[in-house]
Amino acid sequence: MAPSGEEAVRVATRGGAGEPSSREEALPVMRERLLQAAETVLAERGYHGARVDDVVRRARASKGAFYHYFSSKEELLLELIDRFGGLLAQAMERALAERRGAAPRVEAALASVLTTLAEHRDLAWIVLVEAPVGGAAPRQRQQAVKERLIDRIRAGLDELAGEGRVAVRDTETVATVLLGMLEALATRWLMTGRPADLKASLEEVAPFALRGIGLLPAAGRPGPAGRPGEAEETQVTGTR
Amino acid sequence: MAPSGEEAVRVATRGGAGEPSSREEALPVMRERLLQAAETVLAERGYHGARVDDVVRRARASKGAFYHYFSSKEELLLELIDRFGGLLAQAMERALAERRGAAPRVEAALASVLTTLAEHRDLAWIVLVEAPVGGAAPRQRQQAVKERLIDRIRAGLDELAGEGRVAVRDTETVATVLLGMLEALATRWLMTGRPADLKASLEEVAPFALRGIGLLPAAGRPGPAGRPGEAEETQVTGTR
């Protein structure tokens, strides 16, 4: 459907191989411009506060162009949500693929989400805060993004639980809660600016989460706990 | 302070001991009616989707009456947010006052929030979901409600941390995350209806949280873990 972020960027950026601006296959540069503009504008003024005109102006496009590429303002929001959903899922997948061992993988997954959120403030705001009030469709789409992540997390937990390596029963609830922690941190960061460095929260949250699911001992002395768990590496096959 | 819906109705309805309908102390019945109506209507249609007319109609009031009691639609939202903030804070305070021992108190605090959210679906939706997009003021007010709870939780954690009973360093972050878990559960419940019984999540979340902060051993065998922590009761003076 909607081009993933990368494709879009590629398309938009490319100088063009053959035809100098051949109109037919040129994937909509303007569509990308509109999406970019929307990201900024929606974040600044909120979904309801942002007028299509604002988006169009910022993109140096025309109303007609806008409605050529999007059937409605809502659809624009949907697309942004999906995009961000893709970014999040990708990031998590990549993080999981790069690590070995249960704890490191959990940590990496948490980090990947937090990092993605921190690196896309505007999208994060739109998806976390604005989406649910954009109407029924955006609300559901946002939820879908979350569910996708929750599912992935749960899959991992299920695996660990299957091996009895984790003190978790209702993996769905725990997955929900793990994501919720990150969401809460991000939202607070977006709203209040605290903590200044969102990713730094990991240092506290990761051990909390690992202990929570029972992957880390009673926390004994949190002494050198900053970098926890390196020792007890275990190979846990991520899903897929 | 703000009378809960029921109290208010009672106040408004009551015939009174002495003066039959003395004008002076009569609490604005209509204001209460408007607030009740707003709760339902805003939850149903969202802040932006709800017209003042809808609220007024449901309250069987007139536009004039509305603007007699509220200076704007936004102010109405603010009041709803504050009310719910009061309910949450009260509930948590009560819960903490009734329990002894660190773990039980933590559990009770978590439960109180979840219970309050579950018992006021409409308000919960409004405050959790709609508030941040009602404009700058509602957004800040919502954040204030959260900060109040976070502060309270942190105070408790600080105390435990002071006694070295808890594996937490940055109590603020952990407090944020603890509240965030509940928020995530509630939001998911509001959005998807799952889990059917929001409060039941506690069974999984409480141990998770207790382990997370290091109040519960490594989760030993998650076997009988369902009802955790009874043994290690400790007297921890809640704050204040």
Next chain:
Amino acid sequence: MAPSGEEAVRVATRGGAGEPSSREEALPVMRERLLQAAETVLAERGYHGARVDDVVRRARASKGAFYHYFSSKEELLLELIDRFGGLLAQAMERALAERRGAAPRVEAALASVLTTLAEHRDLAWIVLVEAPVGGAAPRQRQQAVKERLIDRIRAGLDELAGEGRVAVRDTETVATVLLGMLEALATRWLMTGRPADLKASLEEVAPFALRGIGLLPAAGRPGPAGRPGEAEETQVTGTR
């Protein structure tokens, strides 16, 4: 109908001869309060900009009281107009009665209007500027006030014209124009604050007017013209 300004003031001020605040004959003190308040408020915010609430608040009265004494906001304006009309007519009558000789009488008439306007800035603004847009009735009432003055001036001119002492044919037009000059000065003063001293304009306007109607010679040398016409006093019977 409406008590003239003086009566009203008397009524309002009097401590009362006999009954200490007998309610029945006590001419409405509150009515007067409302009128006074209205004068200030209407001048400040304009007829349309002023809310009945503003008037009521300033008068420390209640809405009910207002509608007890005035059937509508418009009626309030009408009364203010009539009052000021009375003041103007009175002032002119008094001025004419006190002087002898054509030129002095003309001068005195002009002065009386200018003085009255200057001494009642608020009323002047209301009547000159706001009245015509208060609706049909206030518009007509304002015009009536003007016509009354024009009529009086014309009567004087007719007399002089009858004696051939004045170079005027269409006395109605000239009367209109004489009043218009003063109106223009007053309005400009109200709008721009210039000249600082409205009454000082007389020094220029009076000779202008006297020459205009032919009561003053060609203006020969404007030299000592400042105080014009003393010499050529003539007995012109003012009307009445």
Next chain:
Amino acid sequence: MAPSGEEAVRVATRGGAGEPSSREEALPVMRERLLQAAETVLAERGYHGARVDDVVRRARASKGAFYHYFSSKEELLLELIDRFGGLLAQAMERALAERRGAAPRVEAALASVLTTLAEHRDLAWIVLVEAPVGGAAPRQRQQAVKERLIDRIRAGLDELAGEGRVAVRDTETVATVLLGMLEALATRWLMTGRPADLKASLEEVAPFALRGIGLLPAAGRPGPAGRPGEAEETQVTGTR
């Protein structure tokens, strides 16, 4: 600069020589339609009485079109005021340019204003009567229009006064008063319909004014005075 109604219509209607409906130079037809409609509607119902809907309906336009061209109802009024200000200034300039001699030029100036007012009843009403109550901005704009005319008149008087040909000291006051006379005549005509022919007033007002400023002898016998001043023609360089 603003095209008079007719020109505008012509411009709007014209089929055009070359480009068949070239978009670029097409003067906003609808804007003109709205202005025309506003002139009528505001004159009929007054500024406050006229609803934007009324204007829009009369112009066979939509609300959106209205707010596309005017940022507010007030701005519409401002434009009408400015337009009329331009007409008045133009007319006076033209009149002064066409005549030679002090008295004829004064007469012509007076005539030009009266004629313009008479030929644009609606605009005259709006500018003379409604403007000051449209709010602060329209009030000031109206005053600016007047000041512009006063300035021009004063410039002429200053010149005459410099040559000692005129019995005027404070030329600003006299200029104010000269314009005020015309205003008074016009307003009365607008309000009461009298005199039926506004311009006929000139026959009385012009000699009055000329005598007033000392350009016409004592008025001797007003006998043949109807057409005054032919004899004493003098070349007075009007300004510019």
Next chain:
DNA sequence: GATGAATGAGCTTTCATTCAT
């Protein structure tokens, strides 16, 4: 593809007026 003038339903808010007490 692109334009932007035009649409018009719908919104929040105001305020003169009423009336039960």
Next chain:
DNA sequence: AATGAATGAAAGCTCATTCAT
């Protein structure tokens, strides 16, 4: 007489969307 809560008809303005060019 006096109160002020309540009424409800407007009014000005917004903005997503359409469509002739």
